[in-house]
Amino acid sequence: MTSGPKQSGQQHWEEMAATGLTDLSIPVWRRFCDELHQSILRDWTGGRHFASSLKTDLFDEAVGEGLFGWLSAVSDRVEGIDVSSGIVAQAAQRHPGLIVRQADVRRLTDHPTDSFDLIVSNSTLDHFEGKQDLPVALSELSRTLRPGGVLFVTLDNPRNPVVFLRNRLTRPWMGSSTLTPYFMGHTLPLAELSRRLTACGLQVERTGYLMHVPRLLFLHACRLVSADSWAGSALLRTMHACEWGNCLPTRCWTGHFSAVLARKPIR
Template identity: 35%
Template sequence: MILEETSYWESIADEWKKTRPDRLWRKHSDAINQSLLLRWLPEQPVPRLLKTDTFDEAVGEGLTRFLQARAHSVVGMDLSFKNVQLACRGEVRVRGACADVRDLPFQRESFDVVVSNSTLDHFQTLEEISVSLRELHRVLRKDGQLIVTLDNLANPIIAVRNHLPFKLLNRLGIVPYFVGATCGPRRLQRLLREAGFEVRDVTAVLHCPRMIAVLVAKILCSHTKPPAQQHYLRWLRMFERMSQWPTRYLTGHFIALRAEKRRISPDGEHDD
């Protein structure tokens, strides 16, 4: 099963590297993720930070260069060895690990911060998300922070998408790769608490109409010059004002949560 998943994601990354179909859209996606991390990461660099997949770095600029300013050591992991290699190329302070987030090879309390942006929403079941959260809790140090984003099931478009057959959506070009089980903000908060985390912040991000925005980005990337493309990216970022609205969980493509690992009391129970 793991070998099949690895082969699948390597083939997707290889195809994207050849054709670069969404490179303008990836810039917007990276900018949204960086903006979130600027708000939520500690101001001072932490000793060790884990990023739970390197697909962003395999198909675009990604986040590892940005994260190096926020951590003395960054570990980028992925099921795909090829993706890990690409993420680490030319980066002195980025180490790679070929690993499965459901069964991490790291020792307990190895990291101060974990960044997991849209890694856990590519599994078949919610149970696999729960298993992954428990593993991330295990490798975080006491009071360590987890920043996690998942496809937002409270968004009606995501809810409809997840009820339709993947092969049909993929054939129509609506989803470029497999999307799995996910949940809304309340359910994810519950899963985090069950895994031993204390939720500190919750929001929703990426509020532009994604399918239309990706299509327009492809057209602009092929037929316009950089100034027009930059103008489009600035326009897309204006949609993020909707993260302050009461309707943010209906419009945001991703739910984003910041959680801390709860301390363990002498009797082995989590302190509240």
Template identity: 30%
Template sequence: MTISGQAPREASAMSDLDSQVPYWDAAAATKTFTHPLHLPWLDGIGRHAAILDYGCGYGRTMADLRRSGFDNLTGVDTSPGMIARARRLHPTMRCAVLDAPPALPCPDAGFTAVLLFAVLTCVPGDDAQHRLIGELYRVLRPGGVLYVSDLLLQHDERNRSRYESCAGRYAGYGVFETGDGAVCRHHSRERLSTLLSRFETVGTRTIPVPTMNGHTSTGIQILARKPAAT
């Protein structure tokens, strides 16, 4: 698989709202990501299996995987700033800027597992989310797993107010603006189930997650399997 080191903006298959590269480039040096990696979900995967971290950020989850013995890891992200930080922190890791998200320059069925950690929350559009999940389905081998970690709709007053104030500006309840300029999305369980309808759900966990801006939200992790070929 060949992935180039720079992302031409005109080639992007997503709208600016669904990639927000300038925001993530500016945030690359300061944000800390916290979604936990539940390693028992990967117990059945060989340590040499090909694993993709889509939206790898600065390589935190890839580093966790490597410490656990996985040695065939690829990370991609839309943000050159995030990838630059990843390369500084983990110079031997294979990670690169994604040229035309969500398209991946790799063949069908090339990965045994794909991680999608706190990515859907950063891709607020319905169509963009469906294209992303479809592309990950394509690159997973039959029987491979997609490990999603994201945020559910929150029910506190602060979040409800954000959802309601943005409802007329963006399509879909749960889309909101952060105080520092990002547009994000929280999801109902039904929405996530719809997105993953082509997969078989293997496991689900509900967890508290510290957010990148210092709050605590209810997160969800889903392990989904691409059906084996028949």
């Protein structure tokens, strides 16, 4: 087992896996998150096929379909890591073809340099206690990316007023609260994320914002409907329609996540 520099972070996710995941498995919301991420990944990676891919946490795969279906369609080999053994176990049970490993994304000691052609890190790196951990994780992901490979990273967008307020009201040392069911850590604005990736030797190819739907409102609405119902389908369509917010100049404030696709140059 690879343990993280701060054991309390891992302990929090182990407790979440043991007690809290059922409450977070909201089928309509999960389907929306999965479809949204697949859509931007499909668009940004442009139909490319990958020999080996890595997903940096297995939360989505533990509570729903996650991105495994898309990743396995575009990659010969798909590996997923998570710091929590409970989340790893639940993801492995749902997705028998997924290669899983308990590991800390800040310290990929079992992963050699130049291992992956695609790395997908959707909102894993914004859950760390220490401010210095995010750049450390970016540098680990850059190291394990093969030359020519691409890294897709999303982080909570601190320019979104809801994220801004939540991060002010729930400090890292407070852990989870009624505003967030789980631990929220430090994040970076899009420009700073791009700058850090460039400093790691990667070339930033695409940047943007995603999830423009008013998140808290729709997250709760999703609890009230079943995924297979007419209301569930209508809600899903409405949430996808909100992504038109990405065409507006206000996108840097409405997007819940900032996203970057960066390539490791061929030496």
